[in-house]
Amino acid sequence: MDIQALAFDTGGTVLDWHRGMVAALKSIGTRHGMSADWHAVANHWRRQSMKGIVGQVQPEFQMDDVHRQALDETLAHFDLDAVTPEERVVVWRAWHSLDAWPDFPGALAALQKWRPVVSFTMLPTSLVVDVSRKNGLTWDAIISCEMIGVYKPHAQAYATAAKWLNLQPAQILMVACHNFDLNAAHAAGFRTAFIRRPREWGPQGPPDPNPNMTYDLIEDGFDGLVRSLRA
Structure with missing residues (x-):
C-alpha cells in the first residue's frame, strides 16, 4: 500500500464516549436520587445524535447543536425531566472532556x-x-x-x-x-x-x-x- x-x-x-457519557449522566442523576440504566440512556442519546448529523449537507447546525437537542429528547424519553437546564449544559459539555x-x-x-x-x-x-x-x-x-x-x-x-x-x-x-x-x-x-x-x-x-x-x-x-x- x-x-x-x-x-x-x-x-x-x-x-x-460511552464511559464519559455514562459518568456525566449518572453524576447528575445521583443529585436527584434518580435511578436508570445509564448505559441505555447514553446509547439512546448517541443514536439520536447520529441520526441528526449523519449525511447532512450544508446544515445550519453542527454536532454540538445536535448533541444538545438529542439530550433533551433522551431525558424526556427516560422520564428524567427533573434534570435542570444548568445541569443539562454540564452533561452536554462532557463531550468536550x-x-x-x-x-x-x-x-x-x-x-x-x-x-x-x-x-x-x-x-x-x-x-x-x-x-x-x-x-x-x-x-x-x-x-x-x-x-x-x-x-x-x-x-x-x-x-x-x-x-x-x-x-x-x-x-x-x-x-x-x-x-x-x-x-x-x-x-x-x-x-x-x-x-x-x-x-x-x-x-x-x-x-x-x-x-x-x-x-x-x-x-x-x-x-x-x-x-x-x-x-
Whole structure:
C-alpha cells in the first residue's frame, strides 16, 4: 500500500464516549436520587445524535447543536425531566472532556514518525481541539465535516478531505471502528482499516462489531495497527 497519510474517525474509534457519557449522566442523576440504566440512556442519546448529523449537507447546525437537542429528547424519553437546564449544559459539555482509549496516544506518536495522522471526523472542530488538549494528542491536522459543510458518509466529505491533504484517495488510510464510515471511504477510493472497539457502546456491545466487507486491515486495537503498518 502506498499510504501517505492516515485519517482517523475520532468519536468512538479514538474517544471512549460511552464511559464519559455514562459518568456525566449518572453524576447528575445521583443529585436527584434518580435511578436508570445509564448505559441505555447514553446509547439512546448517541443514536439520536447520529441520526441528526449523519449525511447532512450544508446544515445550519453542527454536532454540538445536535448533541444538545438529542439530550433533551433522551431525558424526556427516560422520564428524567427533573434534570435542570444548568445541569443539562454540564452533561452536554462532557463531550468536550472525553478520554481517549488507552491504546491511542502511544499509537498516534508511533504512527506520526511514519506518516501524517489526521482527525477526520463528524465532531465539531472545537470539541476535537478540547479533547486533544485533554489527552495530549497532537494531530498533523483536524478535518471536521463541520469545516467541509458535508458530513460523512457523503462522498463529497471524503473527496474534500483528500483534496485538502493534496493526496489521491488511495494514498489515505481511513481508520475507523464503524462499517458505514469505512464502506463509504472504500467507495471513495480510500484504503481502509477496521479497528474493533467491543466496549464502544458499553456492556451491550456496538451495533456493528465486526467488519461487513473486506478491508485492507482488520485489527483488534491500535497496537496491532502499528505493527501491521510497520511490517
